Amino acid sequence: xxxxxxxxxxxxxxxxxxxxxxxxxxxxxxxxxxxxxxxxxxxxxxxxxxxxxxxxxxxxxxxxxxxxxxxxxxxxxxxxxxxxxxxxxxxxxxxxxxxxxxxxxxxxxxxxxxxxxxxxxxxxxxxxxxxxxxxxxxxxxxxxxxxxxxxxxxxxxxxxxxxxxxxxxxxxxxxxxxxxxxxxxxxxxxxxxxxxxxxxxxxxxxxxxxxxxxxx
Ligand code: MD3
Ligand code: FE
Numbered sequence: 001x002x003x004x005x006x007x008x009x010x011x012x013x014x015x016x017x018x019x020x021x022x023x024x025x026x027x028x029x030x031x032x033x034x035x036x037x038x039x040x041x042x043x044x045x046x047x048x049x050x051x052x053x054x055x056x057x058x059x060x061x062x063x064x065x066x067x068x069x070x071x072x073x074x075x076x077x078x079x080x081x082x083x084x085x086x087x088x089x090x091x092x093x094x095x096x097x098x099x100x101x102x103x104x105x106x107x108x109x110x111x112x113x114x115x116x117x118x119x120x121x122x123x124x125x126x127x128x129x130x131x132x133x134x135x136x137x138x139x140x141x142x143x144x145x146x147x148x149x150x151x152x153x154x155x156x157x158x159x160x161x162x163x164x165x166x167x168x169x170x171x172x173x174x175x176x177x178x179x180x181x182x183x184x185x186x187x188x189x190x191x192x193x194x195x196x197x198x199x200x201x202x203x204x205x206x207x208x209x210x211x212x213x214x215x216x
Pocket of ligand 2: 134135136190
């Protein structure tokens with residue numbers, strides 16, 4: 001008799017509800033971490049991490065790349081989804097199977113069956129990088145959730161309300177934590193505080209975040 005004990009099967013993930021529609025699955029992706037990181041390397045070998053420019057002329061402090069049919073881009077012209085990577089002039093890399101499977105499994109834990117994302121934004125944070133409070137509103141279908149996966153160094157996540165001034169709650173997201181954001185909270189403001197320096201056995205000095213979206 002052999003026992004397969006990877007997260008999501010055999011081990012009950014710890015479930016935490018931040019708000020209605022925001023379900024944290026602690027450690028849900030920790031067993032898949034090495035495969036996810038290998039897939040990130042493959043994506044980044046085709047569409048490299050880059051520091052994008054905001055419409056206001058600032059440079060984002062997290063490096064980003066994308067995979068799937070659509071990729072999220074920002075430049076002086078605005079925020080949008082694009083089928084072509086503006087850096088390579090080619091289509092974005094295809095979404096790795098291990099990404100699609102994890103995203104669908106996490107979404108179904110939260111009651112969203114048949115989640116098929118067409119876009120994955122990959123954020124890479126180095127010490128000092130952060131993401132200010134913002135809404136994700138460039139997607140067409142707000143009935144679909146966003147699934148986020150944290151890998152590597154922990155960070156303090158800020159979860160606000162539907163208005164910019166709503167006070168945010170702080171939640172630390174660590175390696176393997178997956179969050180499903182759907183329903184009422186889909187339009188809420190959110191961001192992350194500055195990444196502190198550290199050394200993670202799998203990612204060294206970095207934190208990666210995957211966000212799976214149905215953009216079209
Ligand atoms: C709540 N990324 O890429 S993931 C982003 O850690 C983004 O890199 C952060 O916000 C990061 O847009 C946070 C958690 C997250 C993602 C999307 C959400 C929370 C969300 C959309 C709606 C509400
Ligand atoms: Fe966001």
